[in-house]
Amino acid sequence: MTTATEARxxxxxxxxxxxxxxxxxxxxxxxxxxxxxxxxxGIFTPAFLTPGSIGPLLVQVAPIALIGVGMTFVIIxxxxxxxxxxxxxxxxxxxxxxxVSYDVPAIVAVALAIVIGAALGALNGVxxxxxxxxxIIITFGTANVFxxxxxxVFNSSxxxxxxxxxxxxxxxxxxxxxGVPHSFAIAVLAVAVAWWFLRYAKSGRNLYAIGGNxxxxxxxxxxxxxRLVWVYLITxxxxxxxxxxxxxxxxxxLDQSVGSGKELxxxxxxxxxxxxxxxxxxxxxxxxxxxxxVQTVVSGVTQLGWPTQLGFLFVGIFILxxxxxxxxxxxxxxxxx
Amino acid sequence: MTATxxxxxxxxxxxxxxxxxxxxxxxxxxxRAVLLLALIIxxxxxxxxxxxxxxxxGTFNSDYLASTLIAYVPLALLALAELFVITSGRGxxxxxxxxxxxxxxxxxxxxxxxxxxxxxxAVVLAVAFGALLGAINGVLxxxxxxxxxxxxxxxxxxYRSIALVVSEQRPISGPEISEFYNAAKAVELPxxxxxxxxxxxxxxxFLIPVAIVAWFVLNRTTYGRKLYAIGTNDTAAQWAxxxxxxxxxxxxxxxxxISGLVGVYTVAQFASxxxxxxxxxxxxxxxxxxxxxxxxxAITGGIGKLSGILLAALLIVWLNASILLVVPGNEGAQAQxxxxxxxxxxxSLLSNATIxxxxxxxxxxxxxxATAPGAPK
Numbered sequence: 068m069t070t071a072t073e074a075r076x077x078x079x080x081x082x083x084x085x086x087x088x089x090x091x092x093x094x095x096x097x098x099x100x101x102x103x104x105x106x107x108x109g110i111f112t113p114a115f116l117t118p119g120s121i122g123p124l125l126v127q128v129a130p131i132a133l134i135g136v137g138m139t140f141v142i143i144x145x146x147x148x149x150x151x152x153x154x155x156x157x158x159x160x161x162x163x164x165x166x167v168s169y170d171v172p173a174i175v176a177v178a179l180a181i182v183i184g185a186a187l188g189a190l191n192g193v194x195x196x197x198x199x200x201x202x203i204i205i206t207f208g209t210a211n212v213f214x215x216x217x218x219x220v221f222n223s224s225x226x227x228x229x230x231x232x233x234x235x236x237x238x239x240x241x242x243x244x245x246g247v248p249h250s251f252a253i254a255v256l257a258v259a260v261a262w263w264f265l266r267y268a269k270s271g272r273n274l275y276a277i278g279g280n281x282x283x284x285x286x287x288x289x290x291x292x293x294r295l296v297w298v299y300l301i302t303x304x305x306x307x308x309x310x311x312x313x314x315x316x317x318x319x320x321l322d323q324s325v326g327s328g329k330e331l332x333x334x335x336x337x338x339x340x341x342x343x344x345x346x347x348x349x350x351x352x353x354x355x356x357x358x359x360x361v362q363t364v365v366s367g368v369t370q371l372g373w374p375t376q377l378g379f380l381f382v383g384i385f386i387l388x389x390x391x392x393x394x395x396x397x398x399x400x401x402x403x404x
Numbered sequence: 405m406t407a408t409x410x411x412x413x414x415x416x417x418x419x420x421x422x423x424x425x426x427x428x429x430x431x432x433x434x435x436r437a438v439l440l441l442a443l444i445i446x447x448x449x450x451x452x453x454x455x456x457x458x459x460x461x462g463t464f465n466s467d468y469l470a471s472t473l474i475a476y477v478p479l480a481l482l483a484l485a486e487l488f489v490i491t492s493g494r495g496x497x498x499x500x501x502x503x504x505x506x507x508x509x510x511x512x513x514x515x516x517x518x519x520x521x522x523x524x525x526a527v528v529l530a531v532a533f534g535a536l537l538g539a540i541n542g543v544l545x546x547x548x549x550x551x552x553x554x555x556x557x558x559x560x561x562x563y564r565s566i567a568l569v570v571s572e573q574r575p576i577s578g579p580e581i582s583e584f585y586n587a588a589k590a591v592e593l594p595x596x597x598x599x600x601x602x603x604x605x606x607x608x609x610f611l612i613p614v615a616i617v618a619w620f621v622l623n624r625t626t627y628g629r630k631l632y633a634i635g636t637n638d639t640a641a642q643w644a645x646x647x648x649x650x651x652x653x654x655x656x657x658x659x660x661x662i663s664g665l666v667g668v669y670t671v672a673q674f675a676s677x678x679x680x681x682x683x684x685x686x687x688x689x690x691x692x693x694x695x696x697x698x699x700x701x702a703i704t705g706g707i708g709k710l711s712g713i714l715l716a717a718l719l720i721v722w723l724n725a726s727i728l729l730v731v732p733g734n735e736g737a738q739a740q741x742x743x744x745x746x747x748x749x750x751x752s753l754l755s756n757a758t759i760x761x762x763x764x765x766x767x768x769x770x771x772x773x774a775t776a777p778g779a780p781k
Contacts, residue, residue, distance in 0.1 A: 147553070149690075200752045201703045203497070207694055208752070211745030218738045331499075331557060344551045345495075376568035383562030387544065390554050 092396055093341030097356040097389070104363055112370045118246055124366050125359075126238055126316055129250035130155075130309035132358040134329070135336045136254075136261045137188075137302030139354045142337055143265070144298055145278040145346025146202040150191060151333055153213025154303050155326030158183045158310035160217050163226040163321045166233070166314075173232045180307040187213060188303015192296035210330075218323060226321040229314060236315035250312045254355070257305070261351040270294065278346030335382060336361050339389040360385060436700030436755065440715035444722065451726045460729040467602065472725040474604040474673065477611045478505075478666045480717035482692035483699065484618055485659035485666075487713050489552070490696055492655035493635030493705025499556040500541060501663045502689045503563035505682030508534045508667030510567050513576040513677030516584070523584070531664040537563060538660015542653035560689070567679045577676035585675040610669050614662065619710050631655060635705030694748050695720055700755070720744060 109116035134151055141148050162180040165171060171179075187209070194205045234241040236250045243249060265271040276284040277291055285291050313325060340357035342349025361382055368378035455464035462468065482501050489498040512530035515521045521529070537559070544555040622628040630651045633641040642648050663682075670681045682688040697703060698720070699712030723743055728736045 194749065194753070198753045198756065200756050203693075204697050204703055204752045205749065207690060207697075208745045208749035210690070211694075211741045211748070215738050215742040215745065218741070223734045331560070334557060335561070338554055338557070344553050374569050374572075376565050376573065378565070379561040380565035380569070383558040383560070383565070386554060386558035386561070387550070390550060390558075391548070394549055 093389070093393055094350065094353050094356060096392060097340065097353060097360060101356060101360055101363065104360070104367065108363070108367045108370065112367075115367065115370055120366075120370070122243065122246065122248055123238055124362055125251040126242070126248045126312075127366075128358050128362045129236075129248065129254040130312045131329070131332055131336050131362065132251075132254040132355045133257055133305050133309045133312070134302065134333045135340070135354040135358050136257050136351050137298070137305040138333050138337045139261070139340070139342050139349050139351050140265075140274060140298045141202070141302055142334075142342050142344060143274045143278045143346060143349045144295060145281070146195065146295070146298070147334070147344075148191060148206050148299060148302050149203060149330045149334075150187075150206040150210035150213055151302070151306050151330040152326040152328065153210045153217060154184050154187045154306040155310045155313065155329055156217035156323075157187060157213050157220070158307040159314055159321060159325045160220045160226060162310060163229050163314055164220060166229055167226060170230065171232070173235060176232060177308065177311050180311045181304045182307070184307020184310065185300050185304035188300040188306070189296060191303065192299030195299060196292040196295035217326075221323050225323070227319065229319045229321060231319075233311055233315040236312045238316050242315065250315070253308075258351045258355045265351065270297075274298065275347055278348070280347075332361060333358075335386055339386055341389070341393055343393070357389070437709065437711040437715055439751075440699070440712065440719055444715065444719050447719070447723060447726060451729070454730065461732045462729050464726070464729055468725065468729075469722060470603050472721055473607050475724075476717055476721040477604070477606040478669055478673070478688070479691060479695060479721060480611060480714055481614060481662050481666050481669070482688055483695035483713045483717050484614065484710070485662040486692050486696035487618075487699075487701050487708045487710070488631070488655040488658045488662075490693075490701050490703060491631055491635045491705055491708040492652045494552070494638055494652070496545075496552045496635070496652070496655065496705055497556065497693065497703075498541065498656065498659050499553070499689045499693075500537075500559040500563055501659060501666075501692055502682030502687035503560050503567065504534055504537045504660055504663035505667045505670060505688055506679055507537065507563045507567040507570075508664040509671050509677045509681050510571045510576060510667075510679055512664075512668050513581060513671055517576060517578040517580050517677075520580075527665075527668050530668050531661050534664020534667060535657050535661040538657045538663070539653070541660065542656030545656060546649040546652035560683075564680075564683045567683075571677070571679040573679055575676040575678045581671060581677065582675050584672050606669055606672065610665060614665065615710065615714065622710060627651070627654065632706055635707075637706075691720075691744070694744060698748055698751050720747070723747070 105116065114120055134155075138148060138151070158180045161183055162176050165179060166176055191202075191206055191209055194200070194209070195202045198205065231237070231241075236242055236253075238248075244252075265274065273284065273289045273294055276287065276289055277294060281291055310326070314321060317325075336358035337349070337354050338344055338357070339360055340350065340353025340355070342353060364381045364385060365375075365378040368381065369375050451460070451464045454460050482505070485501055486498060489496045508530045511533050512526055515529055516523065516526040519526075541552075541555050541559055544550045544559075545552045622631070630641070630646050631654075633644065633646055634648045634651050638648055641651075666688075667681070671677045674681065678684075695716045696708070696713060699708070699714075699716030701708035701712065724740045727739050727743055730736070731739045
């Protein structure tokens with residue numbers, strides 16, 4: 068064993084130390100759990116493993132996975148963003164109002180939603196990076212402000228008669244190509260880009276350094292504050308894009324509960340995916356699998372005819388199991404070192 | 405060696421006077437309780453002026469302020485629960501308090517209404533059940549090493565789900581519970597009665613006893629000192645011989661027990677046990693954490709005072725009540741969100757700026773109180 072390690076070229080050893088394996092243990096575990104769940108659900112509810120059931124499931128996964136990409140960045144830097152629901156609400160209601168009033172093309176609506184989300188995210192980022200207050204406090208504060216803003220735009224009523232401009236993201240036949248929902252494909256694309264970014268781009272590696280030890284990262288010459296602003300800005304932008312998907316998958320009416328509870332769902336997907344809440348470790352592939360797992364559990368419970376609310380009990384249990392296995396593996400890793 | 409150990413002595417003797425001078429020189433921002441008190445006074449004066457000018461939609465007087473205290477009780481109690489958990493350090497936080505409120509409320513209503521237990525027994529069992537839920541959080545966090553955010557996110561989902569499933573998503577109500585409503589309604593104080601406004605009974609039956617016990621535990625018991633010690637520096641506390649896991653776990657148990665009590669209170673307040681009492685909308689956990697932070701509890705642990713919690717909750721409740729008078733209807737309810745957000749952001753940014761300015765100037769002071777075990781002699 069020792070001779071083999073010594074024989075390895077120093078370059079290879081150092082690369083191995085810097086980059087984790089392409090698929091980490093947590094992702095394999097998740098994949099196995101998902102396969103087992105899908106097979107079990109397929110056996111007990113024959114309707115589960117049909118395109119008519121998997122398609123809508125993937126459509127619902129898409130916004131969670133998409134925001135999960137940004138949230139993974141945030142949590143890798145040892146931050147957290149609990150204002151996601153507020154950002155979704157503001158982006159969704161403004162975009163819906165514009166769609167109703169001005170009949171703009173889809174691309175303009177999507178751009179508008181993303182810009183609004185990015186602006187709100189940038190506000191989070193600036194306050195966190197330069198105010199140097201713990202992210203959870205800042206985003207609790209901005210969550211309240213964003214919710215107020217969203218409710219003001221709602222103006223105590225619902226937004227009615229939203230045109231089907233955004234059907235590209237929807238559940239219908241216009242929303243999928245060859246059975247793959249567009250929104251899910253976009254989420255997978257975002258995950259792929261983020262995976263490359265976190266693994267190979269210099270600024271991606273910097274995020275891990277910031278999460279591992281912010282002071283050390285600063286002393287190593289990393290521009291910590293601009294990086295943090297970007298991370299929260301991207302989360303906001305993705306929340307904006309997700310808002311478009313949420314509008315498209317809903318009815319022609321948007322009510323004030325839009326986005327409610329999404330922040331915790333996204334955080335659940337990220338931590339089930341193996342990203343350490345303490346920062347410095349995590350992967351977006353895990354987040355995608357985590358999002359699929361959460362939605363599978365919630366939909367599966369409904370399809371089995373159990374009370375819908377029971378699904379969230381299992382989500383809680385899965386969070387504990389996923390993080391528990393991660394803690395055990397981390398201890399084993401440290402014991403070996 | 406002897407020289408270094410004896411030199412701090414004269415410095416310590418001079419401390420009381422220097423502390424007073426320091427406090428006066430630093431202005432009001434350093435002590436959170438003073439800042440909050442000042443804000444409350446500013447609010448009351450501003451509202452009195454607006455009321456005198458006739459710009460409010462209702463009368464702003466002591467009766468109105470006293471009646472809003474019915475919302476003050478659960479808010480202050482849950483913020484107190486967060487004080488224990490956040491002060492215990494290592495990322496301590498409890499997102500599950502709202503779910504525990506819902507679940508213990510349902511359990512209480514079942515025991516009291518459907519099983520027919522005496523009131524006192526049902527209340528004690530409900531609080532004990534809350535403590536059990538908190539103990540689950542505590543074991544996972546303190547003994548198994550889960551980050552508190554993860555533990556309580558998971559149990560937030562789990563407890564909320566159990567509350568909704570067990571109750572079949574229907575509120576529990578009945579004659580006994582309707583009778584119990586009296587526990588929350590406003591009463592005239594005996595003895596000093598007529599001269600004071602009517603204060604909701606819940607303040608006396610729920611809040612004040614808990615606040616007195618909490619003050620005693622935090623400031624006059626070894627447990628309190630241990631709690632601040634593990635929150636300030638976990639490793640140092642361990643080396644000082646403190647059972648850090650047990651101490652941390654007890655913080656979560658306390659939070660659970662207080663949530664259980666709030667669960668009972670909400671049953672009284674609404675005259676029925678709602679399965680989503682603590683989780684509807686954005687839930688009770690987020691306001692509770694917000695108020696704890698506003699009250700000066702450091703999210704990094706080790707710092708937090710009961711006075712800050714009580715004043716911060718009072719500020720928010722009265723601010724909300726004032727907003728409803730100035731901005732009536734739905735808009736007012738929405739403006740409360742804005743106010744809460746702005747006050748939280750402003751207070752945390754401001755206090756952080758003052759802390760940093762102090763750190764830049766003076767050498768850091770020990771955060772562990774001199775009476776704590778392991779503090780330098």
